[in-house]
Amino acid sequence: MSNQFTDEHWMAQALQLARRGLYSTAPNPRVGCVFVKQNELVTSGWHEYSGGPHAEINAINTAQIETGCDIYITLEPCSHQGKTPPCIDALIALQPERVIVAMQDTNSLVAGEGIEKLHLANINVVCGVLETQARELNCGFVSRFERQRPFVRLKMATSLDGKTALNNGDSQWITGEAARHDVQFLRARSSAILTTAATVLSDDPSLNLRLSAADLEQNIAVRQPVRVVVDSSLRLSGKEKIFKQGGSVWIYTLCDDPSKHQALELAGADITLLDKGGSKQIDLEQMMQHLASREINEVHTECGQSLAGALLQEKLVDELVIYIAPVLLGSRARGAFDLGELTQMKSRIGCKINQIRNIGDDLRITLTPEQN
Ligand SMILES: NC(=O)c1ccc[n+]([C@@H]2O[C@H](COP(=O)([O-])OP(=O)(O)OC[C@H]3O[C@@H](n4cnc5c(N)ncnc54)[C@H](OP(=O)(O)O)[C@@H]3O)[C@@H](O)[C@H]2O)c1
Secondary structure: OOOOOOHHHHHHHHHHHHHHHOOOOOOOOOOEEEEEEOOEEEEEEEOOOOOOOOHHHHHHOOOOOOOOOEEEEOOOOOOOOOOOOOHHHHHHHOOOOEEEEOOOOOOOOOOOHHHHHHHHOOOEEEEOOOHHHHHHHOHHHHHHHHOOOOEEEEEEEEEOOOOOEOOOOOOOOOOOHHHHHHHHHHHHHOOEEEEEHHHHHHHOOOOOOOOOOOOOOOOOOOOOOEEEEEOOOOOOOOOOHHHHOOOOEEEEEOOOOHHHHHHHHHOOEEEEEOOOOOOOOOOHHHHHHHHHHOOOOEEEEEOOHHHHHHHHHOOOOOEEEEEEEOOOOOOOOEOOOOOOOOOOHHHOOOEEEEEEEEEOOEEEEEEEEOOO
16 A cells, blocks of 8 residues: 655645745735645646636646545635636535645735635645645735735845955955855845845846756746836936836835936836835835835845845845855955944844855855844
């Protein structure tokens, strides 16, 4: 007799499928699904792109399905009419034996309603199998609905002595080609790339995605993340490279000068004038909430030491990704995080190391700031 596979085994397969939507489903969640009967896989599917069929429907459409299956889904099935009809009715019609979900949907339009409908249809429901992995995979989607702000990832390229630019502002390039290629995958999974006018004026970066659909192992066109710039006094002119790459540029500002607005809007920028609230700087929390309201799930940040320090101090960094090059830039070069002057060790910001990897000649360290 063959071994009976566990719920975790099948859910791991569903998660593997969900990961295939890593670069393409935003603002929707990445979702995978497998149908199992008598310990055998019947069919499977994943959500490929926003507006396309959900994972469950893709699975149903590719096989003849008998009643009495166990259906494993990485997210509670939807019960509302969105861009596509509710999946829950299609699942109930198949009279499954059990529906096993990794996590309840955090989207207030669903939140428990899909599970409730299954109960009402007398279908057994198991919730919470590999929930941690499912939440991690959809960290941005979960954050947007639970905290009303995106998941914020801060990437820094530093020398061995923790420097991010020379004193004269030159920072191209600290890390090698392999590390810069690796960063492209972090950009690809994000809804937005966040930077500052200071960094754009200093480096004139393109901040675009240069990977192909084949690089991302997907069949659909590559999605360019929105480029978001903090520019409180509208110092950008509209002539910088970020305006010449196609895709959207969103600027957050406190400046209401109509001529500056006009010049940047002509270059294609979408400008949001935030509330000054007596400050000369942008309220970063307010900006993040605004980004969440615009369906931004994951923010990938590439900036200098000032904004990096400010985001950390305001507890707005969920993940730090530091690429460390085996070079020394000396103590007169610029640091990575301007935290002002700390006078007591208890004020330091601790981090938990999640992963260390070699990328070409450089190291990549992924960390969670402990303050979160
Ligand atoms: N190695 C790397 O990974 C890396 C990556 C990017 C850039 N860089 C280098 O970093 C250098 C630029 O660094 P930088 O420190 O001058 O600039 P930055 O950190 O990129 O941006 C500074 C700007 O951020 C905004 N800001 C800072 N603190 C804030 C707060 N508390 N609240 C709201 N907004 C805040 C302000 O924008 P407003 O002035 O508009 O208010 C400020 O001018 C360049 O030389 C660039 O080459 C290095």
